[in-house]
Amino acid sequence: MLRPDEALLERGFVFGEDRPFAQCHASTLVETRDGRLVVAFFAGPYEGHPDVAIWTAEGRVDGSSGSSGAPPKAAHGSTVFAPPRRAVKVRDVAHWNPVLYRLDGAHAGDDVLALQFKVGDRIRTWETWIARSFDGGRRFEGAMPLVPGDRGGRGAVRNKPIRLASGDWLAGASIEAWRRWDAFFDRSPDGVGGWIATKRIDLDRARFRGKGLIQPALWESKPGHVHALFRTTDGRIHQSDSDDDGRRWSRARPTRVPNNNSALDLARLDDGTLALACNPVPGNWAARTPLSLLFSRDEGETWPFRLDVETGPGEFSYPAVVASGGGLALCYTWNRRRIAFVRIPSARGLLETGTAPAAGGAP
Numbered sequence: 193m194l195r196p197d198e199a200l201l202e203r204g205f206v207f208g209e210d211r212p213f214a215q216c217h218a219s220t221l222v223e224t225r226d227g228r229l230v231v232a233f234f235a236g237p238y239e240g241h242p243d244v245a246i247w248t249a250e251g252r253v254d255g256s257s258g259s260s261g262a263p264p265k266a267a268h269g270s271t272v273f274a275p276p277r278r279a280v281k282v283r284d285v286a287h288w289n290p291v292l293y294r295l296d297g298a299h300a301g302d303d304v305l306a307l308q309f310k311v312g313d314r315i316r317t318w319e320t321w322i323a324r325s326f327d328g329g330r331r332f333e334g335a336m337p338l339v340p341g342d343r344g345g346r347g348a349v350r351n352k353p354i355r356l357a358s359g360d361w362l363a364g365a366s367i368e369a370w371r372r373w374d375a376f377f378d379r380s381p382d383g384v385g386g387w388i389a390t391k392r393i394d395l396d397r398a399r400f401r402g403k404g405l406i407q408p409a410l411w412e413s414k415p416g417h418v419h420a421l422f423r424t425t426d427g428r429i430h431q432s433d434s435d436d437d438g439r440r441w442s443r444a445r446p447t448r449v450p451n452n453n454s455a456l457d458l459a460r461l462d463d464g465t466l467a468l469a470c471n472p473v474p475g476n477w478a479a480r481t482p483l484s485l486l487f488s489r490d491e492g493e494t495w496p497f498r499l500d501v502e503t504g505p506g507e508f509s510y511p512a513v514v515a516s517g518g519g520l521a522l523c524y525t526w527n528r529r530r531i532a533f534v535r536i537p538s539a540r541g542l543l544e545t546g547t548a549p550a551a552g553g554a555p
Contacts, residue, residue, distance in 0.1 A: 193498050193499075193500070194497055194498060194499040194542065194543070200536060200537075200538065200541055200542050201534060201535070201536055201542075202270055202271060202533075202534065202535040202536075202537075203532070203533070203534050204270065204271065204532070204533050205526065205530045205531065205532055205533060206219075206231050206249050206251070206273050206276065206523065206530070206531040206532075206533055207249060207273065207275065207276050207530065207531070208530075209529070209530070211235075211276070211529070211530070212276070213235040213236055213237070213247070214236070214237050214238065215235065215236065215237065215238050215239065215528045215529065216233050216234065216235035216247070216525070216528065216529070216530065216531055217233065217234060217235075217239055217509075217510060217525050217528055218233055218234055218288065218289050218290065218350070218455075218510045218525065219231055219232065219233040219290075219510065219512055219523045219524065219525065219531045220232050220233070220290050220291050220292045220352065220512045220523075221292060221512050221514055221521060221523050222292040222293055222294050222305060222329070222352070222514060223294075223514055223515075223516050223521065224294070224303050224305070224328045224329060225294075225302075225303045225328070226303065226328065227252070227253065227517075228250055228251065228252045228328065228329070229250070229251040229252070229271060229516070229521055230248060230249075230250055230251075230292060230305065230328070230329035231248065231249050231250075231251065231273070231292075231523055231531060231533070232246055232247065232248045232279065232290040232292050232307060232309075233246075233247055233290060233531050234246055234247070234286075234287050234288055234289070234290060234309075235247045235276075236286075239286070239288075240286045240313070241286060242284050242285050242286060242313070243284075244286045244287050244288070245278050245279075245280065245281040245287050246278075246279050246280040246281070246287050246290045246307070246309050247276045247277065247278050247279055248276065248277060248279040248329065248332070249273045249274060249275070249276040249277070249531075250273065250274045250329060250330065251271045251272060251273040251274070251533070252271065252272060253270070253271050253272075253535075254270060254271070254272045271521075271533065271535055273533075279307075279331075279332050280307065280309065280321075280323055280332055280335055282311055282321055282335050283311065285311060285312055285313050286311075286312065286313055287309055287310065287311055288309065288310040288311075288312075288315075288318070289309060289310050289349060289350050290307055290308070290309040291307070291308045291309065291347075291348040291349075291350065291351065291352055291353070291363075292305060292306070292307055292329075292352065293305070293306050293348075293352045293353055293383065294306075295324070295382070295383050295384070302326075303326075303327070303328035303329075304324060304325065304326055305324065305325040305328065305329050305332075306322060306323075306324055306383055306384060307322065307323045307324070307325070307332050308320055308321070308322050308338060308347050308348045308363075309321055309322075309323075310345060310349075315345075315368045316344060316367075316368060316369055316370065317343050317344070318343070318344060318345040319337055319342050319343065319345075320337070320338040320339065320342055320345055320346050320347040320348075321335050321336065321337055321338060322335070322336060322337075322338045322347070322384065323335040323336075324384070338385075338387060339387055344367045345365060345366070345367060346365060346378055346387055346389065347363050347365060347378050347387060348363040348364060348365065348378075349363075349364060349365050349366045349406065349407055349408075350364070350406075350407040350455055350457075350510075351364050351407060351408065351409045351410070351455075351457050351458075351512070352457075352512075352514075353380075353383060353410070354410045354411065354412060354418075355383065356412055356415075356416075356418065356437060356438065357412060357414075357415035357416065358415070358416070358437050359381075360379055360380065360381055360437070360438075361379065361380045361381070361382065361383035362377055362378070362379055362410060362418065362438045363377065363378045363379075363380070363387075364377060364407065364408030364409060364410055364420060365377060365378050365389070365408075366405070366406035366407055366408070367392075367406075368403075368406060371403065372403055372404055373403040373404030373405060373406045373425070374392040374393065374404055374405075374406075375392065375393045375404075375405050375406055375407070375408050375420075375422055375444075376389055376390050376391065376392045376393060377389070377390045377408070377410075377420075377438055377441070378390075379438060379439070390438070390439060390440070390441065391440075391441075393405065393420075393422075393432050393441055393443075393444050394441075394442075394443040394444065395430075395443065395444050396443065400424075400425075400426050401425060401426045401427065401476070402424070402425025402426055402453070402476050403425050404424070404425060405422035405423065405424040405425075405426075405430050405444060406422065406423050406424075407422065407423045407455055407456070408420040408421065408422050408432075409421045409422075409456055409457050409458040409468075410458070411458055411459075411460050411466060411492075413491045416435060416436060416437045417433070417434070417435050418433070418434045418437065418438040419431065419432070419433050419434075419491070419492060420432050420433075420441070421447070421449075421456060421458060421468070421492070422444060423451060423453060423454065423455055423456055424451055424453065425453050425476045426446065426451075426476075427450065427451065427474040427475050427476065427478075428446040428447060428448070428449065428450055428451055428474065429446075429447045429449040429450070429451045429456065429470070430444040430445060430446055430447065431444065431445055431446075431447050431492070432444045432445075447492075448495075449468070449470070449472060449486065449495060450472045450473055450474035450475075451470065451471075451472075451473075451474070452471045452473040452474070452475055452476075452477070452478035452479060452480060453475075453476045453477050453478070454470075454471050454480050454509050454510070455470075455509065455510040455511070456468065456469060456470035456471075456511070457469045457470075457511050457512050457513050458513065459513045459514050459515050459520060460515065461515045461518075461519070461520060461539050462515055462517070462518055463518070463539065463540060464489070465487055465488065465489055465539055465543070466487065466488040466489075466491070466492055467485055467486075467487055467513055467515075467520050467539065468485070468486040468487075468488070468492075468495060468513075469483070469484070469485055469501075469511035469512070469513045469522055469524070470483075470484060470486065470511065471483055471484070471508070471509060472484050472486065472498070480506075480507045480508060480509040481502060481503065481504065481505065481506060481507065481508050482500045482501070482502055482503045482508070483500070483501045483502040483508035483509065483511060483524055484498055484499060484500045484501060485498070485499045485501060485513070485520075485522070486498050487499075487539070487543060497543055499542070501522070501524075501534055502524075502526075502532075506526075506527045507525060507526075507527050507528060508524055508525065508526060508527075508532070509524060509525045510524060510525045511523070511524040512524070516535065516537075517537060518537065518538050518539065518540065519535065519536040519537045519538050519539045519541075519542070520535070520536050520539055521533070521534070521535050521536075522534040522535070522536075
């Protein structure tokens, strides 16, 4: 278990208790070319309410003051967020699961962001929409269906798509029917249109407990070799692999990492380390605490380093993590009232000075 010096971490909130909505959930974040962080989440009276919309907030590192509602700043400075604003609402039904990612602009230095999100009063009838920002996340425009006629949810269901070495984009997708959950992947040449779905991921349902697996998190270990970790009802994170650029996938298999049937996310850091954010708790609909970061230096074969970000009672869930400089940035749901934020400027410093590996390499 890692026990870092708190000076290695920045902890805070994206906004204070005086928020303009009752509840918020399912945050996502992206780092812009100029080093700002843009966070998106859904918010409103409660999850599924027709008034729920997609909100955003922008943050930048500042050496003098803390973020809204944050504890005293760490020595490396704090991330200061502007007040959240309602960014997207396409019609009067619930909006869900925003996903932010950065596209390549037509000109060097362009800061074009994409925002996928779900629209619908029930999960099984979700439509996926996409909007873009051409000013680094300050304004999103041109919202339209990702795949015309879609029902159930194409494109990114929860976690950010990745751009493969081949240049194509790959998004983790899933379908939540009443009695069965399935995952698949959607592929696009530009991250905006032309999405083509793979077959659904094979699963040994005779040995598997519960409805299935959803919400894949992706990484590419070398050109053409892509891997995915899944949220499941079976009590453990499952993994599937592809050796043909994400077109065909292996049967999903259980890993050693527990899962509580809640969202997870993963990012490859600048030094190649994988950072996995999750609630490492076994059981279907188990507790959404603690919230932890697990680290792997062998492409996910083992996760010998663990940092517990939250350990108290409550709900600390739906993490989103991205590489940021030589470290990472993390956001997550904090008791449905706020979006919490953690920044680790140096992942190498954390792993080399903060600790001791978990015994046997197990989480």
